[in-house]
Amino acid sequence: MTDIARRPAGELEAAVLAALWAAHAPLTPPQVQQSLGGTLARTTVATILARLHDKGTVVRSRSGxxxxYTPAVEDEAALAARRMHSELEKGDDRNGVLARFVSRLSPDDERVLRLLLAQTDASRTPASTASTASTRNTASTRKGSPEPRRPR
Amino acid sequence: MTWAVWAPLLAPLLAVPAARRLAEILAPRTAALLLAATAALLALLSTGSLALLTAAGLLRLPVIAEIGHLSATLMRRGNPIYLPIGALAALLLAAAVCAACRAAGRHRADLLRAASTADRHGGAGDLTVLPDSGADAYALPGRPGRVVVTAGMLRRLDAREREVLLAHERAHLRGRHHLLIICADLAACLHPALRGLRAPLSFHLERWADESAAAQVGDRRLAARAVGRAALAASAAPATLRPAAALAASAGPVPRRVAALLETPPRARLTVLRPAAAIAAVLAACVLASGVSALEAADDLHANIELAQGEPHHHVHPFTG
Incomplete structure (x- = not known):
């Protein structure tokens, strides 16, 4: 996250929204700032959150x-998307145009990958471990994968 | 027609393995551009050859010959085999063009469907988040392009890994990588041997985006970890809101991407330059021979037509057919 502060506004909004989705509870501006590695000014984070709230992308509640803030999820939209799902699943085997971040793993791939990751983890310095404090999130979601919070 | 008309149809058989080998050695960006350009050029030339064979066959039909004021006797004096060959070429040409149109339509439909899925959900900046607890992420080209990520994927990565993911997908959008994928896919419709270029192209495009993301976050190990953990997450919890897939049929390339990120940057590997030059020479020769042959064949057909029209032609080609 080198000089995140100098990114275009759209990328900053994206980073803030991603942090809110990744969290398991509503986040206050200081918490968002912290989860982004503390590279953004607190006022910048507050401005972005206010803008996202104005657009209806996030909802907020009093916390002290x-x-x-927490991402706004329309129940209706989620359901509509799920209805579309059956149609979208067709033809998984063809060459699509969407550039996916990761493709499907074979059992062999998975084994090799775990070895490679163990190798990177072993060589991680304590400093870099500290900067990625939110790994606790990933550990706790690995099994359960809870549904997104819905605003009531 | 001369022998030259066959060269562009056969060239992909040699050029495809050469391009794949060469791509293995080159930096990801160069490799991807090379594969896409090879696919496009060879597809155009082989389609041109089919068109020439079709034309040569058509000219042998008395009706066509009459329209073109050709001396039918003179045209027929050539090798009669060109009528059935022309018919076959016409069939292949029609099938190839149909397949390419269908593929183009399919890509369009895929993009429209993915865009309509993304439109239903909230986002900020260039990011759209799907409320899906499974893990998935992809770049959705358009104006403007969007990065679509599921909530499940965001929750399984830490802040810096999320930064890698976003940078990776933005690299796809910035580089307009989907155009290269479409280009190779259409080329594969026009000449079946070019299908072999699609998988390596996808792989090198992913590597290109990986390197670009690693450069942006300034940490190759971090990028490797993000790719690896995202793949494991996606494999443990596949997304349900998956629009038309981009899955490689072969064994997954993810471990190779992670291993490549853990290695030294690709530019540092200079020891392989000599074999690269040799393979590049083979590839260039194939493409060049295809191009020259196609021109030669076109010129030859033109000469034949002029001859049959009773006009003198400066060419001294023996009238072989």
Whole structure:
């Protein structure tokens, strides 16, 4: 996350929204700032959150003296998407045009990958481990994968 | 027609393995551009050859010859085999063009469907988040392009890994990688031997985006970890909102991508330059021979037509057919 502060506004909004989705509870502006590695000014984070709230992308609730933010999820939209799902699943074997981040793994791939990751983890310095404090999130979601929170 | 008309149809058989070998050695960006350009050029030339064979066959039909004021006797004096060959070429040409049109339509439909899925969900900046607990992420080209990520994927990565993911997908969008994929896919419709270029192209495009993301976050190990953990997450919890897939049929290339990120940067590997030059020479020779042969065949057909029209032609080609 080198000089995240100098990114275009759209990328900053994206980073903030990603942090809110990754969290398991509503986040206050300081918490968002912290989860982004503390490279953004607190006022910048607050401005971005206010803008996202104005657009209806996030909802907020009182948390003590501050607001805590969480992504807005329309139940209806989620259901509509699920209805579309059956149609979208057709033809998994063809060459699509969407550039996916990761493709499907074979059992062999998975074994090799775990070895490679163990290798990177072993050589990780304590400093870099500290900077990726949110690994706890990933550990806790690995099994359960809870549904996204819905605003009531 | 001369022998030259066959060269562009056969060239892909040699050029495809050469291009694949060469791509293995080159930096990801160069490799991807090379594969896409090879696919496009060879597809155009082989389609041109089919068109020439079709034309040569058509000219042998009395009706066509009459329209073109050709001396039918003179045209027929050549090798009679060109009528059935022309018919076959016409069939192949029609099938290839149909397949290419169908593929283009399919890509369009895929993009429209993926866009309509993304439109139903909230986002910020260039990011759209799907409320799906499974893990998936892809770049959705368009104006403007969007990065689509599921909530499940975001939750399984830490802040810096999420940064890698976003940088990777933005590299796809910035480089307009989907155009190269479509290009190779259409080429594969026009000449079946070019199908072999699609998988390596996808792989090198992913590597290109990986390297670009690693450069942006300034940490190759971090990028390797992000790719690896995302793949394991996606494999443990596949997304349900998956629009038309981009899955490689062969064994997954993810471990190779991770291993490549853990190696030294690709530019540092200079020891392989000599074999690269040799393979590049083979590939260039194939493409060049295809191009020259196609021109030669076109010129030859033109000369034949002029001859049959009773006009003198400066060419001294023996009238072989």
């Amino acid at each position: 003296r501050a607001y805590a």
